[in-house]
Amino acid sequence: xxxxxxxxxxxxxxxxxxxxxxxxxxxxxxxxxxxxxxxxxxxxxxxxxxxxxxxxxxxxxxxxxxxxxxxxxxxxxxxxxxxxxxxxxxxxxxxxxxxxxxxxxxxxxxxxxxxxxxxxxxxxxxxxxxxxxxxxxxxxxxxxxxxxxxxxxxxxxxxxxxxxxxxxxxxxxxxxxxxxxxxxxxxxxxxxxxxxxxxxxxxxxxxxxxxxxxxxxxxxxxxxxxxxxxxxxxxxxxxxxxxxxxxxxx
Numbered sequence: 001x002x003x004x005x006x007x008x009x010x011x012x013x014x015x016x017x018x019x020x021x022x023x024x025x026x027x028x029x030x031x032x033x034x035x036x037x038x039x040x041x042x043x044x045x046x047x048x049x050x051x052x053x054x055x056x057x058x059x060x061x062x063x064x065x066x067x068x069x070x071x072x073x074x075x076x077x078x079x080x081x082x083x084x085x086x087x088x089x090x091x092x093x094x095x096x097x098x099x100x101x102x103x104x105x106x107x108x109x110x111x112x113x114x115x116x117x118x119x120x121x122x123x124x125x126x127x128x129x130x131x132x133x134x135x136x137x138x139x140x141x142x143x144x145x146x147x148x149x150x151x152x153x154x155x156x157x158x159x160x161x162x163x164x165x166x167x168x169x170x171x172x173x174x175x176x177x178x179x180x181x182x183x184x185x186x187x188x189x190x191x192x193x194x195x196x197x198x199x200x201x202x203x204x205x206x207x208x209x210x211x212x213x214x215x216x217x218x219x220x221x222x223x224x225x226x227x228x229x230x231x232x233x234x235x236x237x238x239x240x241x242x243x244x245x246x247x248x249x250x
Contacts (some may be wrong), residue, residue: 008021008022009021009022010022011026011027013036015036015039015043016030016036016039089106090104090106090107090133090135090136091104091105091106091107092104092106093139101113101119104138106136107132107136108120109130109132118138
């Protein structure tokens with residue numbers, strides 16, 4: 001009985017990118033080789049260089065962020081000082097409980113929220129345009145929006161949309177569209193009375209189209225007249241046969 005064939009295990013060298021037999025002697029021979037030692041030294045050198053580069057980049061990023069934060073803090077302090085200087089020169093509007101108006105001690109003016117007018121000046125008087133910089137004019141204090149958590153939400157009311165009546169067909173009330181004017185079914189539905197008004201117009205069109213004895217029939221040859229008569233007779237026979245099949249004629 002023959003034994004089952006089994007392949008020998010292989011080992012992958014990550015430094016040299018090659019396969020070799022997975023046994024101690026093959027590994028030792030490969031590791032003692034000059035090429036493997038050079039690849040290991042190159043790999044270690046690249047790892048040290050990458051670590052040094054990452055460390056330098058981290059130090060540089062930290063220094064850059066420190067400079068940016070210092071510049072931003074310096075600019076913020078300048079802006080804060082400028083805002084405080086403007087406030088001190090223009091003054092603040094404080095509510096005077098005795099008069100019920102806002103008072104600005106720096107500008108020496110009162111402001112009424114009801115009339116939107118200022119009181120002050122020399123001599124004191126009410127005015128809409130006081131003698132002060134535009135930045136010092138009264139500005140509405142910021143207020144928080146009223147909370148609606150305690151209020152019950154109103155249910156949405158559905159709007160009733162009126163229904164529009166559909167336009168019916170002109171012949172819907174007589175039992176169909178263009179039903180024959182004669183016969184047991186058509187006559188019982190009153191079709192003849194509804195279509196009576198259309199007969200004069202149809203007769204007029206027939207005369208205008210050049211029926212027998214019409215104006216267009218003049219000057220036609222005898223063969224053409226016979227052909228027209230044959231077509232009219234054939235059309236009449238087909239109509240009569242159709243009406244008989246549907247029980248519309250006796």
